[in-house]
Amino acid sequence: MADLTLSPQRDAPAVSDGGVWLSCIECGHDHPPFEDIIYTCEECGGLLEARYETYPTFEDFEGHGVWRYDAALPFEEGVTLPEGATPLHRVPRLESEVGVEALRIKHEGMNPTGSFKDRGMTVGVRVAQELGVGRLACASTGNTSAALAAYGTRADLETLVLLPAGKVAAGKIAQASLHNARILEVDGNFDACLDIVQDLADRGEAYLLNSLNPFRLEGQKTIGLEILESFRDDYGRFPDRIVLPVGNAGNTAALYKCFRELVASGALEADAVPKLTGVQASGAAPMVEAVEEDLEDTRRWEDVETIATAIRIGNPVNAPKALPGIRETGGTAVAVDDDEITDAQRSLAAEGVGVEPASAASVAGLRKLRERGVVDDDEHVVCLTTGHLLKDPDAAAAAGNDPEPVANSTEAVLSHLAE
Numbered sequence: 278m279a280d281l282t283l284s285p286q287r288d289a290p291a292v293s294d295g296g297v298w299l300s301c302i303e304c305g306h307d308h309p310p311f312e313d314i315i316y317t318c319e320e321c322g323g324l325l326e327a328r329y330e331t332y333p334t335f336e337d338f339e340g341h342g343v344w345r346y347d348a349a350l351p352f353e354e355g356v357t358l359p360e361g362a363t364p365l366h367r368v369p370r371l372e373s374e375v376g377v378e379a380l381r382i383k384h385e386g387m388n389p390t391g392s393f394k395d396r397g398m399t400v401g402v403r404v405a406q407e408l409g410v411g412r413l414a415c416a417s418t419g420n421t422s423a424a425l426a427a428y429g430t431r432a433d434l435e436t437l438v439l440l441p442a443g444k445v446a447a448g449k450i451a452q453a454s455l456h457n458a459r460i461l462e463v464d465g466n467f468d469a470c471l472d473i474v475q476d477l478a479d480r481g482e483a484y485l486l487n488s489l490n491p492f493r494l495e496g497q498k499t500i501g502l503e504i505l506e507s508f509r510d511d512y513g514r515f516p517d518r519i520v521l522p523v524g525n526a527g528n529t530a531a532l533y534k535c536f537r538e539l540v541a542s543g544a545l546e547a548d549a550v551p552k553l554t555g556v557q558a559s560g561a562a563p564m565v566e567a568v569e570e571d572l573e574d575t576r577r578w579e580d581v582e583t584i585a586t587a588i589r590i591g592n593p594v595n596a597p598k599a600l601p602g603i604r605e606t607g608g609t610a611v612a613v614d615d616d617e618i619t620d621a622q623r624s625l626a627a628e629g630v631g632v633e634p635a636s637a638a639s640v641a642g643l644r645k646l647r648e649r650g651v652v653d654d655d656e657h658v659v660c661l662t663t664g665h666l667l668k669d670p671d672a673a674a675a676a677g678n679d680p681e682p683v684a685n686s687t688e689a690v691l692s693h694l695a696e
């Protein structure tokens with residue numbers, strides 16, 4: 278396995294603020310964290326990541342939810358609803374059907390607005406307060422807009438969301454709308470929305486809270502910390518593999534960073550790091566293509582389509598952070614068809630775990646990798662389910678049983694049941 282430490286390890290640079298700074302993943306240039314509003318490297322345009330003078334071990338964590346992990350975050354508290362502390366479901370039937378030693382489902386749909394985006398927003402909005410910005414904005418396939426709207430309004434900040442017209446699930450628009458966001462429906466896909474929001478941010482019109490913002494990923498690291506802690510409590514060891522849906526690859530990058538920081542602090546052995554395994558829909562799979570063809574970065578897919586609208590993304594901005602994570606942990610990436618996604622959504626629902634289509638991609642991908650023999654039968658696996666069933670009621674209703682009309686009497690119901 279490749280080197281998993283944050284390199285080079287050294288003392289905080291002069292630009293650090295309270296032991297935190299931003300470092301370019303391409304050229305290593307350091308930037309002050311809360312002075313100017315920046316999203317990418319001023320020298321080379323590369324992606325930035327937050328760095329800390331010290332990295333915590335498991336003993337440093339105390340409390341509940343995302344802010345339990347403040348020792349791994351840039352602040353001790355933030356605007357909270359509260360988020361995190363999501364369940365790690367047992368799914369015994371699915372476990373034996375897939376045929377692995379252990380299978381658990383980390384259900385991120387149980388966050389306050391129904392997706393893991395809340396973990397990133399609680400930290401991102403805290404940083405926005407620190408910077409003193411007036412307007413928050415994001416492009417979104419839906420869930421980011423719901424989270425931004427809720428956390429933004431809670432912090433009493435104006436929020437603007439750009440959505441691809443006609444391609445956002447009903448529950449998500451309803452949330453953004455009721456939580457007071459100004460919603461702009463763009464005649465284009467998610468990637469086009471992100472291009473526009475990035476332009477707005479560069480012109481100083483809004484503070485960008487897509488996962489290009491390095492602080493969002495800091496909050497999302499806590500998914501990894503929770504998985505490792507809960508798994509160790511239940512099995513006395515860490516999982517061999519974490520399987521997750523991939524859109525912009527923010528979560529993949531965040532989990533990789535989580536592991537590197539734990540390796541840096543000595544809390545995790547490099548050979549115990551779970552294999553990061555990304556799943557995309559066949560109609561939107563630039564990350565899978567990049568892994569299969571061993572590319573440095575993804576090729577932008579102009580036309581993307583899938584029932585899993587949350588991962589209907591052709592240009593994953595965090596690919597340069599996520600691809601090394603998949604490679605260095607010995608993981609892989611796989612594409613699944615929409616009908617495989619729907620099957621997995623039904624299987625999860627049959628265990629009482631209700632997820633939206635993009636979330637079910639993780640289970641569909643695990644199934645496929647077991648069939649191909651890529652995942653062994655002795656593995657301990659965690660699948661991440663990223664969003665709640667109610668996010669996309671239309672997809673759920675289409676995948677589920679149809680309601681049966683009956684007349685208004687007990688006799689009619691009984692005779693219908695006897696048919």
Ligand SMILES: *Cc1c(COP(=O)(O)O)cnc(C)c1O
Pocket residue numbers: 392393394420421488522523524525526527528529587588633635636663664
């Ligand atoms: C945002 C989102 C994803 C994609 O996550 P990335 O970090 O962009 O890869 C997957 N599923 C759901 C439900 C989401 O909301």
Ligand SMILES: [Zn+2]
Pocket residue numbers: 301302303304305306318319320321322323
């Ligand atoms: Zn740079």
